[in-house]
Amino acid sequence: xxxxxxxxAALSVPEGENLVLNCSFTDSAIYNLQWxxxxxxxxxxxxxxxxxxxxEQTSGRLNASLDKSSGRSTLYIAASQPxxxxxxxxxxxxxxxxxxxxxxxxxxxxxx
Amino acid sequence: xxxxxQNPRYLITVTGKKLTVTCSQNMNHEYMSWYRQDxxxxxxxxxxxxNVEVTDKGDVPExxxxxxxEKRNFPLILESPSPNQTSLYFxxxxxxxxxxxxxxxxxxxxxxx
Numbered sequence: 479x480x481x482x483x484x485x486x487a488a489l490s491v492p493e494g495e496n497l498v499l500n501c502s503f504t505d506s507a508i509y510n511l512q513w514x515x516x517x518x519x520x521x522x523x524x525x526x527x528x529x530x531x532x533x534e535q536t537s538g539r540l541n542a543s544l545d546k547s548s549g550r551s552t553l554y555i556a557a558s559q560p561x562x563x564x565x566x567x568x569x570x571x572x573x574x575x576x577x578x579x580x581x582x583x584x585x586x587x588x589x590x
Numbered sequence: 591x592x593x594x595x596q597n598p599r600y601l602i603t604v605t606g607k608k609l610t611v612t613c614s615q616n617m618n619h620e621y622m623s624w625y626r627q628d629x630x631x632x633x634x635x636x637x638x639x640x641n642v643e644v645t646d647k648g649d650v651p652e653x654x655x656x657x658x659x660e661k662r663n664f665p666l667i668l669e670s671p672s673p674n675q676t677s678l679y680f681x682x683x684x685x686x687x688x689x690x691x692x693x694x695x696x697x698x699x700x701x702x703x
Contacts, residue, residue, distance in 0.1 A: 512692060521680060522633075522694040529689070567633065574686055575640045577648045578623065580633040 480505045482570055482581035490587040491558055499553040499584045501568035506546045508570045513542050513553050516565045516583070525566075526553070558588045592617045594695035596681050602701045603671055611666045611698050613681030619693075621684045622664040626650065626677040627697075633680070639664055671702045 481504045491497055501511070510529050514522040526535045526542040528551065534543040541554040551568060567583040594615045603609055615622065623638035625648075635648030639658040653675055655667040664683075668675060681695040 510690060514692075514694075519697075521696045522682075522692075524691045524693065527689050527691050569633075569692075571690075574690065575621075577635050577638055577646070578692070579635075579649075580625075582632040 480508075480570065480572065480579045482568060482579050484566075484568060484581040484584050486584060487582065488585040488587075490589060492589050493558060493560060495558050495588075496554070496556050497558055497586075499555070499566050499586070501551040501553070501581050503549045503551075503570050503579075505572070506549050507572060508546065509573050509576070511542075511544055511551050511568060511570050513540075513551075514567045514569065516567060518565075522567065555586075558586075560588045560590050562586060563588050592693070594681055594683055594693050596679075596695040596698050598698060599696065600699050602703065604703050605672055606670050609668050609671060609700075611668075611679060611681075611700070613664045613666065613695060614662050615664075615681075615683040615693070616662065617683065617685065617693065618661065619683035619685045620661070621686065621690070622658065623648065623682050623692075624654070624656065624664070624666045625680045625682065626675075627680065628677050636666070636679075671700075673702050676700060676702045 485500045512527040513525045528544040539556040565583045569580045620641045624636040627633045637656040639645045679698045682692045684690045684692045
């Protein structure tokens, strides 16, 4: 059974720092991995999606990498801003027609 | 505007009173799903639908029913709600065409007394 974990559970950094969020999964046979952002009491917003054949995806200050063999993905946030404060979740899918498994999330606080 | 809508956004009900939470998307997506989010347990998939008339169980399907009679709609039915179904519910959709990015609705906060 696929299990997804995220470390750390919470992170507090000063504004301007570069930071890395980690996502690990136990079954390397995934179809894709997606990173989301969730603001308190709100829905999820997709940040980046990496297909199983890809190694990384970039969008602005965000870069996500995928290493299927080790069961790991990292989300790199450059030059963090207070507006980046949110919970970040990763999710994996085994096939296109399969269920989605979410990690527990990392709560990020960027201090001005 | 491309979006996933859910109704109602907030609902207070009593144990045993049947209720339906609606979900609709206007992006012609094939894949739709329902999640519940609970403190300490994270986001868990309840049911998902690969296309019209095709549904399957997620990780926590007990106490829920779904149907997919039209491509745009995927209602979640609680036939006899219980207090342990108090939660924040999200609907999401994605398309097999392209990158299959999931788009989420705004959420429905349910309290069962």
